[in-house]
Amino acid sequence: MSKVRVLVGTRKGAFVLTSDARREGWEISGPHFAGWEIYHLKGSPVNPDRLYASQTSGWFGQVIQRSNDGGKTWEPVGNKFVYEGSPGTHQWYDGSQRPWEFKRVWKLEPSLVEPETVYAGVEDAALFRSSDGGQTWQELAGLRSVKGNLWAPGAGGMCLHTIIQDTDNPKRFYTAISAAGAFRTDDGGQTWQAVNRGLKSDYELADPDAEVGHCVHSIAMHPSRPDVLFMQKHWDVMRTDDAGESWHEISGNLPTDFGYTIAVHSHEPETIYIVPIKSDSEHFPPDGMLRVYRSRTGGNDWEALTKGLPQSNCYVNVFRSAMAVDTLDPCGVYFGTTGGQVYGSTDSGDSWAPIVRDFPPVLSVEVQTLS
Amino acid sequence: MIRVVLPLQLCNLANVSREVELQVEVPATISTVLDALEVSYPALRGTIRDQVILQRRPFIRFFACGEDLSLDPPTNPLPEEVASGKEPLRVVGAMAGG
16 A cells, blocks of 8 residues: 655754555654754655755754665765855845855755765755765756856845756756746756746846846646746746746736745646745735645636635745645645644645644655655 | 763764763864864764864854863863863853844
8 A cells, every 4th residue: 555755844853744545644753853954855766765854053054864764764974065166156135246155955856867866955056966875965066157146045045945857858957046046957967057038026136037036936847747847936926838948927816926835736737736925025825814726727727725724813834845745646735834734635635634733833845655 | 081062962963972082182172172073973074163164163162161262273272171081172052042
């Protein structure tokens, strides 16, 4: 029988939630690395018991943890992230230039094809690769050569938070950075191009159509259609059908198109999920009602999913890496909140129930479907 | 033998008790103690000082014999009480936040 493993990173540790395919009863393990911020955990698609975790602290810096038994035991691996060559400078909030400085790892993305390869998206924004299971890290510095001097931090820092490997062409990757935009490589990470045509950042950039500088919050892709990407930008929900060459808006009838997270149904490539947040200054759901919005048409037509979610006095946020889907049928959808709840749906979002209610603020949610 | 007292988070990370003992060549300094600590417990690399420039992390402090040694040059000899093992070198996470 299949099993589902939900990996939850929080402000005060990591948790592993496990259930059988019914997804009714959950075994909870954790907190692992208690007291530390866990920005992200993710399992290898090649070896699902190989997990990586980004463990970080304002006092003690960055640690990378690795598990070879599905999260039962962990070992620290390499945590030396050094920018290649002279790091150069990027734009600061006031328009001045400031040197690149490593702060933490936001995202860990194990390779789809190579069991010992894993990618790390870091703040200040850069992409690193390890080919030895996380023991050593090398920067893919070609990314920062795409007008890196014009990148600037978003409110949460200048972070590379999205890494997507093309399922058909493992040499093609997409990354996204706040606030620089989306980028693509077709040669495994040596050379990159900005793929931001069609994004508009009125009031945020001097040139709303600038090649770089856009505050992309997250991107999602369905593995069966790697040229189609869905984006939650700072404001605006966007879509590309040509691998990022051009984007168009699909916000449609959303009550607000500000938000952080976006996900695609595991069996329906035109069904997408977001959690609208009121605005960039009020980081909570509109009207205190926690609603996931689903579009079954690839955008523009959205329906509110409310059953089982609090519909009054709810003022949590859902961060960019805090929503994920399983591959069971019907598709399971999961998301975590800054209030410490992890909600799950076993019917593609029609109804929801909390798996846990009182975790520390949730930073990330990932799901593994295990056979 | 030098005694080093670590903050709880680093004890958990390195899987050691609150105090560890290290063999350090004389004259013992903060630098040589940290060198020995990181060799014995590689998981601590980068958590107390930067791995490249070896600078103390901003919220880490060093105390011994009732004195704050954090701002002293890390190549200064440690007090005799620490070098002889009578007193520990304390690595402390600074109080910060709410």
